Amino acid sequence: MVSAELDRERDYVAKLYERLDELRADAQQQLQRVHAQDVGGNHQSRSERDAFARVFEDRIAQLNDVDERLAFGRLEVAEAAEGATGAEGADESDAEGAESDDDGSAYRYIGRIGLRDENLKPILLDWRVPQAGPFYQATAATPMGIRSRRHLLSKGRRIVKIEDEIFDSTGLSEEEAGALQGEGALMASLSTQRTGRMHDIVATIQAEQDRIIRSPLAGVLVVQGGPGTGKTAVALHRAAYLLYSYRDRLKSSGVLVVGPSPAFLQYIEAVLPSLGESGVVLSSVGQLYPGVEATFDDEPEVAKVKGETGMAALIERAIRSRQRVPAEPQVLDINGEQLTVSPSVIANAMARAAESRKPYNEARVTFVKTALAELTRMLAAQLRSHGNTVDEDDYGWLREDLRSSYDVKVALNSAWIPLTPQKLLQDLFARPQWLAELTPTWSPAKRALLRRDREAPFTISDIALLDEAAEHLGEYNERSAANQREVKQQRKRDIRNAEQAIKNMDVEGLVRAEDLADNFAEQASRGTTAERAAADRTWTYGHIVVDEAQELSPMQWRLLRRRGPMRSFTIVGDIAQASAAASASSWREAVAPLVGRVQLGDGWRLEELTVNYRTPAQIAEAAQVFAEEQGLPVTRSSSVRESEWPISTVRASGAQLEALHQAVQDAVAIDRGIDPVGTVGVIVVPAALTETYEYLAAALPGAVGVGASGLARSVAVMTPNEAKGLEFDSVVIVDRERILREIPRGASALYVSMTRPTQRLTFVEPRS
């Protein structure tokens, strides 16, 4: 029985692969056809052809991407499938998606993409369509019209195992009931060795996770969950789900995914393309201001000040203070003519510019124009009073004389200097006197925290301040403002051209205008949606996903609010893991800069994840007990499995590094036999990072890396902060006391570190 069922599934899945190969061959043929087209020397037709070629190349890449685990599930439908709904872009007919059998059962196969046969009948459902929902949500208590759920476990293209859950066992014969399979697909997936890269979980998404993934696009959704509950996995699958289901809305605006560090982005970057998505910008908090990449942060007490909302008002005051009406009349030399200018001329031009309500640099253009016009009138009057004949036709060159006069430039610039956000912040931090004038209520000690040399590089906490300043300053010169407007106009033209080109090529319905327009832009080096979005500070995303969101400061939330004015957010994190000095201590407080101080349910909703998929029970328990002793606000979660290794503590009898070396070797030895990449994480305080790395790298040549680069090696040495969001088969934590002592919010840092292993935890402690 089991083997007959297995054979039957193998046959079905073989058919699916046949179809996949056929579609790939079709796309290849189309690609050849496009290449073979004679487009002559016309530049536009050539770039149109190349844009078409990209559409087919992308399709081929997408079909290649899903080769592994193409189909992973089957639903047996008990009743007529309910009508589908909801999400706008999901392909309607995919929704039928049931395969009828001779015995009257109807089956729906679930996979990583949707496939149809040559008669356009769906033979595989994309996991994101509503009809695939019961695969993740049905239970015996709520079967959702499903009789049974089958997991198909595969190796390469071959199904190696099937595993059934029957929701309605009344109609089963004894023989059929015996066909239930043993070990869960979930357990199999959880006990696989880690590789330093996160994998998709489409085949084993759990019901509580699925509810979050499929939650509607609109509004702010906060997902709270303890370590290892799948928050990151859920957030990324939700991004893939939303891009698929709300394609029309999100395709051209894109989705922004914000993570805590470049190491973390490297860890997750393979997940989204493997889910078949590309309209996504991944960014660490330090990369959110285009043109500046901040790689390290300030000391915690400095970061705390820079993260406070009060900084927004300070920046506004700083900008305003750069507009100065002179106290006295000024005498300006214009080609030998002395013109006396009273402060009111400047003040009037400023008032006029203020009426435009434009940002500082853009309003300055009005200021300069108005001031020059007034000065021209004054100069003309003065020249006339000296007996010269000056009429309106002469105003043009008079204005030019004024514009190029050194004195006029100095006068206008001292009244209203053009500013970049960088210069504003550098001045603010490097000129204590100015800062003191702007912050009369601050203590000198608080001001001293911001003091810094002008040349010092920008920190992660500066990024939100630069962005805040840019918002008030606007574009530095008119050309870049015009460029930005032009880029937006160009996109509209690209889409119109693409629609026309699709008609001309006779491929309506096969190629989408937005995809083709993206390729037009790419051909013209304007970049894909994701590239254009990442380079444009004023880009507004259709949806924003924030991971490890508990770390963000109010100023960082303000920045994200500007990137997502539609307020469509998925925010995941664990308040108990908050370690940044500027972070909030409750979700309500954290999201206030985003939604205002409103009650839960009013503008935002909260979901919780309660099952720990990563950490074995005994390690999770120890971490929870520790956190509770330290007064951290942990939410208890239950682990789905045990580990075979007890937590061990190695106390150095001699040099601590020697003991560490031994512990790491033991950890690596456990994983022997399989390519041991990214399997051991060694967590130390920042001050000991370099020394530890150098010692281990010398002792285990070629096997050790530090920080993000360690993820491609068997052993990664990192700080608790860098380890945030990551996981390893084995984790070795060096000197707990020192972590508690030297790292701000050390208890939280240690709690995070203890919850990184999927198998084994070792403490290395100094000689007592």
Ligand SMILES: Nc1ncnc2c1ncn2[C@@H]1O[C@H](COP(=O)(O)OP(=O)(O)OP(=O)(O)O)[C@@H](O)[C@H]1O
């Ligand atoms: N439904 C699932 N099926 C298979 N694996 C899963 C599932 N859910 C989570 N996992 C795995 O559990 C591990 C932890 O998931 P993830 O990193 O998303 O958790 P997290 O809540 O973000 O953790 P933390 O807050 O500690 O960083 C990952 O290896 C992930 O692939």
